[in-house]
Amino acid sequence: MEEVHNQLLKKSKKAKLEQFGKTISFLxxxxxxxxxxxxxxxxxxxxLATFFVDKVNFFEFLFGTEWSPGNVTEEGKQMVGALPMIAGSFIVTLLSAIVATPFAIGAAVFMTEISPKLGTKILQPVIELLVGIPSVVYGFIGLSVIVPAVRMTFGGSGFGLLAGTxxxxxxxxPTVTSMTVDALKAVPRYYREASLALGATRWQTTYKVVLRAAVPGILTAVVFGMARAFGEALAIQMVIGNATLMPHNLITPASTLTSVLTMGIGNTIMGTLENNILWSLALLLLLMSLLFNILIRFIGRKGEMK
Structure with a gap:
């Protein structure tokens, strides 16, 4: 009787395996x-060593427009204003998202609503190919094609925010398009059937029903694409011009947080002001990435609530 009781209390192999899996997952x-x-x-x-060790004023760092770490102005202030890079990062990010969104939505609508078979056979492989291309290749293409095209069309050197955009x-x-396709596919089929049953045309169903129902997913795709653009370093560095000046137009050389970081971090000595201020830019970039992730989760929860 006691043996039967012990056998019943003894964990089976599946239970032990499940417990092992939970432990590995937790670790x-x-x-x-x-x-x-x-x-x-x-x-x-x-x-933070920039502000607590080197005694740089936080607001001068955030809103200053002169960037030359190690040098001081006539008033005796450090020339560590990061506003040109912050402005450059936000401008190219917003402009690229504005340009990419209509193309992404159009391609996603074609792939899901107009011609799913053709979209799956042709567009989907092309999008997957674009995702797999390294950043340096995009940079070389931009340097060889986009910069000369901007120079011939708008004048100037060709380097600047427009080429970066x-x-x-x-x-x-590709990122925005893929996530938009997933958002459109997630719209229940009966939404389309109900709209068509009420007499709506195919385009009216797509525009007024499907796209509106997929708005949270599309916004998530756009914000995700903006986060991708904001953190891009190598490709943007090759075409933007890397001039740490406040951008006055789209065709003059500018800079971003990532371009300044990639150029300067290897040429400074650890612990110096020049090095610490670059880490401050990295911290700012990290906080902005965190903000983008929080925004994505917020939009996702709003969509679930609906």
Whole structure:
């Protein structure tokens, strides 16, 4: 009787395997959280040293327009104004998202509503190919094609925010398109059937029913694409001109947070003001990426509530 009781209380092999899997998953989650916290701590400790060790004024860093770390103005202030790079990052990100969104929505509508078979056979492989192209290839294409085209069409050197916008537009288009396709496919089929049953045309159904129902998913795709564009470094560095000046138009050389970081981080000595101020830019970039992720989750929850 006691043996039967022990057998009943003994865990089966499947239960032990399940417990082992839960333990491994929990340890993996702990490791991921620890790595993320370590990254935030490392970047924050380096970036905040600019303000607590080097005594740089935070508002002068955030809103200043002169960038030459290590040098001072006539008033004795450090020339560490990051506003030109912040403005450049936001301008190319917003413009590339504005240009990419109509193309992404149009391609997604064609692939899901107009010709799903043709879209699956032709457009889907093309989009997947664009996703897999390395950033440096986009940069070389921008340097060889887009910069000369901008120079011939609008004048100037060809380097600037406009060239960066075109490069980022091509880079984020596959991401935005793929996520928009998923958002349109997620719209229930009976939405379309009910609209058509009420006498709506195919276009009216697509425009007034399907697209409106997919708005949260499309917004998530756009914000995700903006996050991708905001963090891009190599391709944008090759075509924007890398001039740390306030952008006055779209065809003069400018810079972004990532372009300044990639050019300068390897040419500074750890612990100096020149190095710490670059870590401050990295911290700002990290916080903006976190903000984009929070915005994506917020839009996703709004869509679930609807």
């Amino acid at each position: 993996a989650i702990i490791l991921i959280v620890a790595v993320v916290v370590a990254i935030f701590y490392f970047v924050a400790s380096k970036g 075109f490069v980022l537009f091509v880079m984020i288009l």
